[in-house]
Amino acid sequence: MFKNEEEKLGHYKNELDNIPVSLGSLDNAIMAGFHKAKSEQRKRTRKMRGIYSFVIAALLLIGLFSSIKISPAFASYISEIPGMEKIVKLIDDDKGRMAAVEKKYYQKQGVSDEKDGLKVTIDGTISDEKGIVLFYTLQSKEKIKEIQIDKVNLKAKDGTVLDEASISYGELHQSEKGEHSFSGEIEYFFEAPLTAKNYVINIEVKGKKFSLPFTLNDFKAKKEYTINKTMELEGQKIYVEKADIYPLRVAIHLKMNPNNTKQILNLEDLRLVDENNEVWGKISNGATGLGDKDTEQEIYLQSNYFTDPKELYLVLNSAQAVDKKDLIVIVDTDKLEIQKQPNGEMLQNIRFEEERGLVFELHSNKAFNFELFGDITDANGNKIEVHEQSMSSSDRKGLTELGIKLPPKNTYKNPISIELNYYPSWIKGHEKIRIK
Amino acid sequence: METEQAVNKAIKGDDEAFLQLIQTYKIDLYKTALSYLRNEEEALEAVQDVTYRTYKSIRKLKEPAFFKTWLIRIMINYCNDQLKKKKRLVLNDELLDVQVVSENYSEMELKDAMLGLDERSREILTLKYFNDLKITDIAHCMQCPEGTVKTWLNKALKSLRSKLEEKGGNLDV
Numbered sequence: 001m002f003k004n005e006e007e008k009l010g011h012y013k014n015e016l017d018n019i020p021v022s023l024g025s026l027d028n029a030i031m032a033g034f035h036k037a038k039s040e041q042r043k044r045t046r047k048m049r050g051i052y053s054f055v056i057a058a059l060l061l062i063g064l065f066s067s068i069k070i071s072p073a074f075a076s077y078i079s080e081i082p083g084m085e086k087i088v089k090l091i092d093d094d095k096g097r098m099a100a101v102e103k104k105y106y107q108k109q110g111v112s113d114e115k116d117g118l119k120v121t122i123d124g125t126i127s128d129e130k131g132i133v134l135f136y137t138l139q140s141k142e143k144i145k146e147i148q149i150d151k152v153n154l155k156a157k158d159g160t161v162l163d164e165a166s167i168s169y170g171e172l173h174q175s176e177k178g179e180h181s182f183s184g185e186i187e188y189f190f191e192a193p194l195t196a197k198n199y200v201i202n203i204e205v206k207g208k209k210f211s212l213p214f215t216l217n218d219f220k221a222k223k224e225y226t227i228n229k230t231m232e233l234e235g236q237k238i239y240v241e242k243a244d245i246y247p248l249r250v251a252i253h254l255k256m257n258p259n260n261t262k263q264i265l266n267l268e269d270l271r272l273v274d275e276n277n278e279v280w281g282k283i284s285n286g287a288t289g290l291g292d293k294d295t296e297q298e299i300y301l302q303s304n305y306f307t308d309p310k311e312l313y314l315v316l317n318s319a320q321a322v323d324k325k326d327l328i329v330i331v332d333t334d335k336l337e338i339q340k341q342p343n344g345e346m347l348q349n350i351r352f353e354e355e356r357g358l359v360f361e362l363h364s365n366k367a368f369n370f371e372l373f374g375d376i377t378d379a380n381g382n383k384i385e386v387h388e389q390s391m392s393s394s395d396r397k398g399l400t401e402l403g404i405k406l407p408p409k410n411t412y413k414n415p416i417s418i419e420l421n422y423y424p425s426w427i428k429g430h431e432k433i434r435i436k
Numbered sequence: 437m438e439t440e441q442a443v444n445k446a447i448k449g450d451d452e453a454f455l456q457l458i459q460t461y462k463i464d465l466y467k468t469a470l471s472y473l474r475n476e477e478e479a480l481e482a483v484q485d486v487t488y489r490t491y492k493s494i495r496k497l498k499e500p501a502f503f504k505t506w507l508i509r510i511m512i513n514y515c516n517d518q519l520k521k522k523k524r525l526v527l528n529d530e531l532l533d534v535q536v537v538s539e540n541y542s543e544m545e546l547k548d549a550m551l552g553l554d555e556r557s558r559e560i561l562t563l564k565y566f567n568d569l570k571i572t573d574i575a576h577c578m579q580c581p582e583g584t585v586k587t588w589l590n591k592a593l594k595s596l597r598s599k600l601e602e603k604g605g606n607l608d609v
Contacts (some may be wrong), residue, residue, distance in 0.1 A: 001593075002593040005596050005597050005598075006565070009561060010565065011473075016467045017467065021466060025480055028480075029480045029487070030483060034454075034458075034488070034491060038491070040492075181538075373453070377450035
């Protein structure tokens, strides 16, 4: 019927086929597109991981751990070294780092850079093959009420590429009456073991740029324990592959069983216990976990590297978990109606507020300080970019208000699906597996 | 079958398999781009961007058997986006081409006619005649019954005919 047209199309195809192709340019174009995608992929995973680490870190600040006892010998050691007291204050919620200082694994640096009356000093470092913690002091001739490091950039002097897994910095230092000096930490962790020894860290504070070179001593090698055992809480299985013990932290490698009916959202209870019932819990300030909650992840615990117990156990009694089918909360923002949420209806009374956007009340038995919400998609499956999430606890125990700043209503289609990252419901058990 | 295995590997994140696949279809991609766009430079840019888009979305590919159709459609989408961006410019240039390149008259005539088609008609013709894809494959990728694709194809050929007649008529005068 369309013989003539088909012939013309065929003829045109032949002409196209006969156009010479520069294979070199074509291959270059392919590689350029491929590299662009690869580099974004890396950036994206890093960014995601950054958020994951940050969120948990902020929440665990709410002291879960008893204070750490300081031996008289340690106390006198601290008092002997000038400036050591402020370092100890920064790490006294982390047993592993306290032990590192006590065992003289802390390395004094003392490099400074000064600009327009502001002086930045790297006092010292604690480092291992996978991480560097830098202790800094910001000093000013004038009294300062508020100061914060805005940017950091670490480079190896020999140009070795550093594969950062997480970076924590930017604590807001505040003082009502004003101070001349503030101290804090910058924490770097890496995907691949560090090989370089000489580094430069560039720091930006109040629009001024500081450059500080430093050298690291030899690292103490990690201790590796293969575990390959399964923990089980209410039928949900967690496969524990191994534990890597570094001076700065312990990395527990886990895999969730794909047949689990519940999604395990957080393992804030996971801890190491030795034969004397001494406990090493989760990192309380900094990156506490990396990876994918569905499949493989690493959980970081405070390090017992310098303790060397006879026996060591990994213990777990509870985990935050929600039925996989309940992982999505569905909300109609026109009708202000929660159409689906886990049993118990803990989310209530949704409304729009000018300041906070869409606000939910979370009614739980006890205070719950985790950011509940993750990715949000609209009825067409398009991702909704959220500008800001907020969380505030009210005076009433167990009432938390959660705000989500959504884009204008005409940019998405109702109802919207909100993924749960955390949720106040726990599965329980008594798991204790021997590592050593 | 070999391709399907490579596709499965690529979906799982195997970069080597991914690049091998793009290599296999690079000429098809490039020629498709050339049929939509104006010159070599734009076509190369298209291949670059489509490699990028494909890598970013390969995990969403549900049926590895229809990889080629899926890939060419990404290219067609890209080209349609480009054409929308500079619609006016392209049309003007095409008119100039028709006047200047008289030797390639038949080619230009057809390209011009194709440009005047709606997106779906053009897509179907490109998939079927320039990339030798089967109606079944096209139907699978567009997630519609084969009958519908056939109807679209008929409609596309019909509008192509009328465009060609229109063009022919105009130029004869």
